[in-house]
Amino acid sequence: MGFEDPESFEPRILSRAYLDAVKNVALRVVVERGGALYCGICGRGPYRRKGLYLHLKRIHGDDILDLVELEVRRLVSSSKRRGRA
DSSP: OOOOOGGGOSSHHHHHHHHHHHHHHHHHHEEEETTEEEETTTOOOOBOHHHHHHHHHHHHHHHHHHHHHHHHHHHHHHHHHTTOO
16 A cells, blocks of 8 residues: 555664554544444444455545654654654
8 A cells, every 4th residue: 555664764763653653543543432443534334344444445545644644754753853863
């Protein structure tokens, strides 16, 4: 879907930033309510795991890539402000 191997990124902060960004975004795009899964982007559902995966991939694939890119920028900017880059 447009991601390369994060371990090959230089500087190394980018590989960590991408891994952290994917984890952070993943926690936001899936919402669990009463044991059912819902889309965290548009609120549709309930879905089973596979149905939610297909919905996210087909409908929100580009949105998720944008969210990851924004999160990477936020993480890198945050770590630069703290003097870690």
